[in-house]
Amino acid sequence: MYNRVSQSTIGGDYKLLTNYAYKLRPNVTQSNKMGGWLDMLRSTYNWSLTDRIAQYNQQFIQGDYCDIRTKSEACPLTCFVSKNGASGEPWKDAKKDLDGKLKNPRRSAGDIQITALPQLKKARPWFGKIDSTVLQQNVKRLDTAYKNFFDGRGFPKFKNRSNFTSFTYQMGVKVQGSKIYLPKLGWMRFFKSRLIPDGFTLKSATIRKRQDGWYVSIRIEDKSIPDYVLKPIDEVKSILGFDLGITKLVHLSDRYQINNPKFSTNKKAKRTLKIRQRRVSRKVKGSKNCKKAASKLGRFHKKITDKRVTYQWDVANLIVS
CATH class of the missing domain: 1.10.287 (Helix Hairpins)
Structure with a gap:
């Protein structure tokens, strides 16, 4: 079990986001299903990445062209290298925002590939066994990889069985006692190593395969956090500083050292x-x-x-x- 805590502010209100991880106890059927899902999601991820790379290369060969249906200039680009590039049907109905201005009618690569998921299910019916939000989050995972690339990290890589071991639910997950409901998988037992605090709402769940079994990481949120008031410096009675070391794990300002x-x-x-x-x-x-x-x-x-x-x-x- 582990958890990760993050705090963010929206409009002056504080909210607490944290992850609680538990080990699952799936039956044989559920375990085989999740293993099959990973294989199908990995193939979809690699195909989507291939599609974006191929369409990006086509731009430098074919260039921009005139679309017959929209009678306007279009581009075969599907990746985020170009902010106004998209493939498939790159246009959508123009809508006005709150200020009355028309939104950009050109769709992003992620929107196009998510919209094409029903066609994927029709062409390959076995993908219909996977929850729709899981398929959508799989495409958004590739979008995040592209965003990280433009933030200075490496270009998205093709996945294999060793580095593609998880999938994410965005909605439909329910927790009841020591059981968790996962859409298209049903109720599943888990080791409830700690209680979920009162007042938290479930936002998403990530299923991850590890060497010793399956784990679920539940993301929970609490919006009822009061504003944090800093204590005046004259009311602080003691201060303890610490520094990470090499031979010792931590060196404290009171000369106490923690072994590594x-x-x-x-x-x-x-x-x-x-x-x-x-x-x-x-x-x-x-x-x-x-x-x-x-x-x-x-x-x-x-x-x-x-x-x-x-x-x-x-x-x-x-x-x-």
């Missing part, structure tokens, strides 16, 4: 990692024995990660208290 256990670089962990990595490298690539050895190596890496996260929360609790 180095879960992945101690003698025992290094030896275990060396042995398990060697077993993977000696197996025939793509064989069942290779997958078993890789799974065992992945579980050990997750064990190290869980130890590190737990220790960090314990240290944070110690500093705060």
Whole structure:
């Protein structure tokens, strides 16, 4: 279990967003369904990325052209390299905004690919088994990757089974006791390691496959947070400063030091990692024995990660208290 907290302000009102993660207990049918969904969503993601790249390359070969139906200049571009580029049917009905001005009638690449999802379901009926919001969030995931690219990060990459392990629900998820309802999957049990606080509403849920099973990350929101009033400096009784170290995890201003256990670089962990990595490298690539050895190596890496996260929360609790 882990959580992530973020606080944002809209119109002067505070709201709290946080994630609670739980381990799921799906039955065999549900587990197989989610595994199949990941394969189909990955293929859709890669196809959408291929479509955007191909249409972008076509712009430099074909250039702009005159669309017969709209009798206006159009462009085959589907990616966000051009702000006014789109493919398929790039135009939509012009509507006025609140100020009475006409909105830009040209659609973005994400809007076009989301609109084409019903055609995908008609051509390939097995995609109808996937919840519609999951398919839409999959396209928006590619939009986010393009946005990150223009913010200075790497260009979106094609996904494989090792780096595409999650999908997101935007609506329809319900929690009742130690059960969670996921559209098109039904009710599913989970390990309720902590209670969801009162006053929070469920915003979305991300299902993620890990080495030791399936997990759900529930995003919850609370808009009833009062304004935070800063305490005057003359009322502050004590101040504690800390700095992250290398040999020691944290150095505090009162000369107290917190040890760094180095879960992945101690003698025992290094030896275990060396042995398990060697077993993977000696197996025939793509064989069942290779997958078993890789799974065992992945579980050990997750064990190290869980130890590190737990220790960090314990240290944070110690500093705060």
